[in-house]
Amino acid sequence: MSAIITIASLTMREAVRRRLVAAFAIISVLLVSLSGWGFYRLSHGTGLTSGESGLALPQAVVLFMFMFSFVVALSASAVASLSVSSEIDSGVLQAVVARPVRRSDVLLGKWLGLVGLLAAYTAIVSGLLVAVVYVTSGFVPPDAAAAAAFVLAEGVVLLTLVLLLSTRLSALAAGVIGVALFGMAWLAGVAGSLGTAFNIRAMHTASEISQYLLPTDGLWHGAMHALEPTSFLAQQFAGSPVAQGDPFLAVAGPSWSYLTWAGIWLVLVLMLGLVSFERREL
Amino acid sequence: MSPARSAEHQAVSGHAPDDPGVCARTPGSPAIHAIELSKRYGRTVALAGLSMTVARGEVFGFLGPNGAGKTTAVKLLLGLARPTGGEAMVLGAPAGDRETRRQVGYLPELFRFQSWLTAREVLVLHGRLMRLPKARRAPAADEALQVVGLSGRGDDKVGTFSKGMQQRLGLGAALLGEPSLVVLDEPTSALDPVGRHDVRVIIRELRDRGTTVFLNTHLLEEAEQVCDRVTILSKGRTVATGTLGELKTTRPSVRLRVTGLPGGWWQPLAGYGRWTTEGDWLLVADMAVGRVPELVTAIVSLGGQVEAVIPEHQSLEESFLELLGEK
Numbered sequence: 001m002s003a004i005i006t007i008a009s010l011t012m013r014e015a016v017r018r019r020l021v022a023a024f025a026i027i028s029v030l031l032v033s034l035s036g037w038g039f040y041r042l043s044h045g046t047g048l049t050s051g052e053s054g055l056a057l058p059q060a061v062v063l064f065m066f067m068f069s070f071v072v073a074l075s076a077s078a079v080a081s082l083s084v085s086s087e088i089d090s091g092v093l094q095a096v097v098a099r100p101v102r103r104s105d106v107l108l109g110k111w112l113g114l115v116g117l118l119a120a121y122t123a124i125v126s127g128l129l130v131a132v133v134y135v136t137s138g139f140v141p142p143d144a145a146a147a148a149a150f151v152l153a154e155g156v157v158l159l160t161l162v163l164l165l166s167t168r169l170s171a172l173a174a175g176v177i178g179v180a181l182f183g184m185a186w187l188a189g190v191a192g193s194l195g196t197a198f199n200i201r202a203m204h205t206a207s208e209i210s211q212y213l214l215p216t217d218g219l220w221h222g223a224m225h226a227l228e229p230t231s232f233l234a235q236q237f238a239g240s241p242v243a244q245g246d247p248f249l250a251v252a253g254p255s256w257s258y259l260t261w262a263g264i265w266l267v268l269v270l271m272l273g274l275v276s277f278e279r280r281e282l
Numbered sequence: 283m284s285p286a287r288s289a290e291h292q293a294v295s296g297h298a299p300d301d302p303g304v305c306a307r308t309p310g311s312p313a314i315h316a317i318e319l320s321k322r323y324g325r326t327v328a329l330a331g332l333s334m335t336v337a338r339g340e341v342f343g344f345l346g347p348n349g350a351g352k353t354t355a356v357k358l359l360l361g362l363a364r365p366t367g368g369e370a371m372v373l374g375a376p377a378g379d380r381e382t383r384r385q386v387g388y389l390p391e392l393f394r395f396q397s398w399l400t401a402r403e404v405l406v407l408h409g410r411l412m413r414l415p416k417a418r419r420a421p422a423a424d425e426a427l428q429v430v431g432l433s434g435r436g437d438d439k440v441g442t443f444s445k446g447m448q449q450r451l452g453l454g455a456a457l458l459g460e461p462s463l464v465v466l467d468e469p470t471s472a473l474d475p476v477g478r479h480d481v482r483v484i485i486r487e488l489r490d491r492g493t494t495v496f497l498n499t500h501l502l503e504e505a506e507q508v509c510d511r512v513t514i515l516s517k518g519r520t521v522a523t524g525t526l527g528e529l530k531t532t533r534p535s536v537r538l539r540v541t542g543l544p545g546g547w548w549q550p551l552a553g554y555g556r557w558t559t560e561g562d563w564l565l566v567a568d569m570a571v572g573r574v575p576e577l578v579t580a581i582v583s584l585g586g587q588v589e590a591v592i593p594e595h596q597s598l599e600e601s602f603l604e605l606l607g608e609k
Contacts, residue, residue, distance in 0.1 A: 002410075002413070006407070006410050006411060010396070010407065014396065017398040018398055090394045091390060091392045091393035091394045092393070092394050092395065092396060094362060094390050094392075094393055095388075095390060095393045095394075095395065095408075095452070095455065096411065097362065098360050098362065098383065098386075098388045098390070099383060099408065099411035099412050100380050100381060100382075100384045100411070100412055100413065101380070101411055102380065281357075281363040282357070282362045282363065
């Protein structure tokens with residue numbers, strides 16, 4: 001257990017020392033500030049009725065969170081791919097695993113450290129966003145905490161997958177595959193929405209399968225649903241019967257059974273990563 | 283059987299492979315005991331049946347040309363890779379045993395420490411990983427920095443270190459916690475002559491303390507200066523094991539200055555070795571050990587006058603090349 005904590009704290013310390021945290025902090029503050037200006041214009045701009053503002057604000061929050069979830073996913077993919085594969089290539093890990101530690105503890109420590117970093121990053125940016133949106137427009141998303149948790153879960157899923165890939169592939173290959181799978185899963189989700197709107201069963205089924213194979217998009221739907229007020233959804237669907245095809249609308253959040261599957265998926269992939277690293281020849 | 287080969291035979295056969303005493307986790311067990319240790323990567327044979335015994339407290343050289351399988355053997359002994367055949371015991375426990383690694387210091391051939399940590403932080407981290415008591419970590423780190431000549435650079439980031447300084451730091455990490463066995467894989471490859479001298483001094487100090495040192499190197503001079511015994515590895519196989527003296531006298535030869543020998547003298551003397559003439563000198567190569575007095579007596583009995591007898595010393599390099607079939 002102490003080795004897990006040692007490696008987790010080392011991982012977090014590395015992010016701070018390498019100025020990764022500082023870089024993310026600056027970019028996040030910049031993004032949230034710019035979005036604050038946008039939210040202010042949306043709520044106080046000329047030519048928008050209060051009803052139109054009520055429709056635009058949730059959609060803008062969802063778009064911001066979509067962009068942010070992409071940043072979280074990319075960051076998770078980048079740091080996870082570098083933390084194992086490139087450390088094997090450079091010989092950093094050989095010096096560590098020759099010590100009386102379990103390899104699984106080393107990987108678990110890295111995973112925990114990276115999850116901790118992602119959690120802090122997601123919490124801070126989401127909190128800042130909610131505060132800025134409220135101050136500039138008065139809009140409060142229905143369940144911002146749940147949305148942040150879903151975005152974090154999405155990041156953790158990708159982080160865990162890339163960590164597994166990184167135990168066997170080069171950092172570049174693991175990172176690229178992770179991001180590509182994330183993008184494909186999102187596209188499959190869009191196809192599923194269109195399949196539902198236009199009643200194309202095959203597209204809908206393909207999307208569902210994709211959501212089980214890689215739960216990032218399923219979890220993203222949870223984030224969207226938590227950000228959209230019921231009144232906003234009702235207005236959207238009243239306005240257009242094919243609104244279900246909109247990739248930035250979520251009629252319902254993920255079911256408990258789906259969330260359970262996402263949890264099982266996470267544990268399985270993490271365990272696969274531990275076994276893979278344990279068996280890796282260094 | 284050559285003396286070197288017989289030394290190897292003794293080393294291996296000193297303990298029968300199935301002798302449970304060898305495998306017992308006891309202080310009296312050898313520091314390293316490998317039996318037919320093999321490693322294949324697909325069709326490539328990296329190590330083909332390495333058998334050796336390293337006694338506790340000795341400085342053991344592991345020699346061989348590049349690609350001989352030395353680093354592979356080290357990785358198998360430390361559990362960084364799994365053997366495809368044979369077995370090895372380290373400090374009386376199966377190779378790679380986690381608890382035993384507390385007693386093993388290892389300087390990898392190719393390694394890097396976290397460039398964003400300071401040298402002292404690296405050593406404290408490794409002290410923590412090897413479960414040194416908290417109060418011992420900082421003093422042990424300072425001690426290691428001093429031993430490897432980095433005491434003034436403890437607060438500098440590793441990223442600012444030269445390759446040689448990183449190697450010194452790696453050696454410092456390997457010495458943390460006074461391990462019973464120190465495995466050094468090419469420890470002087472990035473060092474200047476002063477650094478190499480320092481490493482030799484450290485190795486001798488370790489021997490004086492009773493620490494076993496397993497020195498993996500392709501630098502014969504280095505082995506010659508510090509090792510009690512060596513194993514020579516070629517193409518994944520052990521070609522010889524023994525003391526340096528044994529290896530250097532595998533095929534002794536002698537140079538003689540003789541006058542007054544009758545015609546056809548070489549016929550009765552042919553059995554002593556391979557004869558060649560160099561001016562007034564006769565060179566007898568490939569002699570059996572201890573036959574020089576007998577040879578001199580035979581020459582005298584033929585009527586020859588022996589004016590000089592000079593034994594020819596074989597350098598370790600010559601022995602090495604000969605054993606590898608390069609000469």
